[in-house]
Amino acid sequence: MQVQDATSLAAAIASGRVTAPEVMEAALAAAAARADLGAFCVVDAALGRAGAASATQGQGPFAGVPFAGKDLGSAAAGLPVGAGNATLRRLAGAGGADSALFTRFRRAGLVPFGLTTVPEFGLALTSGAARNPFDPALSPGGSSGGAAAAVAAGIVAIAHATDAAGSIRVPAAACGLVGLKPSRGAVPQGPDFGNHLMGLASELVLARSVRDVRCAFDLAAGLAEGPGADPVDAGFAAPIRVALAVSPRVGAEAAATVRAAADVLANVGCAVHEIPAPDDLGLRAAVVARTILTASLADWTAAVGLRGTDLSPLAAAIAAEGYAMPAPALFNASRELALISHALWHVFADIDVLVMPVLAGPPPAPDAFDFTAPDPTAHFALMEATAPNAALANVAGCPSLALPFGTDTAGRPIGIQLLGRMGSDRALLALGERLLATRPPVAYPFTIAGHP
Numbered sequence: 001m002q003v004q005d006a007t008s009l010a011a012a013i014a015s016g017r018v019t020a021p022e023v024m025e026a027a028l029a030a031a032a033a034r035a036d037l038g039a040f041c042v043v044d045a046a047l048g049r050a051g052a053a054s055a056t057q058g059q060g061p062f063a064g065v066p067f068a069g070k071d072l073g074s075a076a077a078g079l080p081v082g083a084g085n086a087t088l089r090r091l092a093g094a095g096g097a098d099s100a101l102f103t104r105f106r107r108a109g110l111v112p113f114g115l116t117t118v119p120e121f122g123l124a125l126t127s128g129a130a131r132n133p134f135d136p137a138l139s140p141g142g143s144s145g146g147a148a149a150a151v152a153a154g155i156v157a158i159a160h161a162t163d164a165a166g167s168i169r170v171p172a173a174a175c176g177l178v179g180l181k182p183s184r185g186a187v188p189q190g191p192d193f194g195n196h197l198m199g200l201a202s203e204l205v206l207a208r209s210v211r212d213v214r215c216a217f218d219l220a221a222g223l224a225e226g227p228g229a230d231p232v233d234a235g236f237a238a239p240i241r242v243a244l245a246v247s248p249r250v251g252a253e254a255a256a257t258v259r260a261a262a263d264v265l266a267n268v269g270c271a272v273h274e275i276p277a278p279d280d281l282g283l284r285a286a287v288v289a290r291t292i293l294t295a296s297l298a299d300w301t302a303a304v305g306l307r308g309t310d311l312s313p314l315a316a317a318i319a320a321e322g323y324a325m326p327a328p329a330l331f332n333a334s335r336e337l338a339l340i341s342h343a344l345w346h347v348f349a350d351i352d353v354l355v356m357p358v359l360a361g362p363p364p365a366p367d368a369f370d371f372t373a374p375d376p377t378a379h380f381a382l383m384e385a386t387a388p389n390a391a392l393a394n395v396a397g398c399p400s401l402a403l404p405f406g407t408d409t410a411g412r413p414i415g416i417q418l419l420g421r422m423g424s425d426r427a428l429l430a431l432g433e434r435l436l437a438t439r440p441p442v443a444y445p446f447t448i449a450g451h452p
Contacts, residue, residue: 020064048113060109173415298322
């Protein structure tokens, strides 16, 4: 079965089988036809058509491919982000310039035409009105859930995503997609995106194939700009040392799936053994992530002049907690971040890759995270229970690659994640590609709009 992804769509445009404007029209039509999935919060048809009309065949590996920005993180010209907040959306206006990341996305040939749905300020593992194309009764995850819904529904082949506590990997797992949380510092987040969350956040894409994600990573990290542009990881020595780590906090299906993935890795020549799940480090990382996210929200809302009435009760309570946070608490979080990073570095002294589940069970329901309830402690506890140890890769700064690997008894995708030492992004992608080559392709509910 031929893979449909952004790479194959770009090849069809380059060969003349279809034109960039025709593909854009198909994407706009799909966005309208599948609006019930709530994947997009902003669609700018005129912007998309203008971009497609000026797309040059053969210019960039994704030349002419429609692209969705996320309503959180680095911004694209004409698509200022509102972070899922109505007041911030009004304050954002309509202008702006491309961030460094979107400058590289456009150089690759991608054509942005809208923003995907996020939970308010990215504070949940669901995404507001967004629904899962595999099961609309469930969420596509969060906070890049709208992006995942758009790709799984075939509206776009590839979409911008961000990850500060699992927000690329959880939607990837929920929607049968590939998503890399890059190493800290590998992908630019400036100069305009000042909310770096003290190194927690990384940005890249969600897609249907490893090759799309690898190409996007090389372009975003500057590795496609010629020899010496950036350091390149030399890869893992053979045999690749893989440690299976299954938390007792995950359900039976998630545990069985990641164990099956470990068996396949052993069959392709990796040296696999099991270790206790890093739950202690993961729980410490979740506390650090909460502290930084809370302080950041207080700073963010103050900087743009948002008041309590401009926020949901939950966001207002989190911001209030941040305003009241003493400086030593934030300093302690920065110290913990360094200690956790060092502890995981020691784990990687004896192994190359950790293989773990992403979600504890099925994707959460769309209303699983209640923004009307001003209880930050219960909210962050639910985040950690939904995706145990998700924040560990963010706090430690290491890359983590989410991959689809099997289905549950209801036929919904189940994802796994591969973690590597900082800087091993490309080696991790190569291993992920070997792993997925042993699996049948994901049966997405929709083909990619405009793909011949």
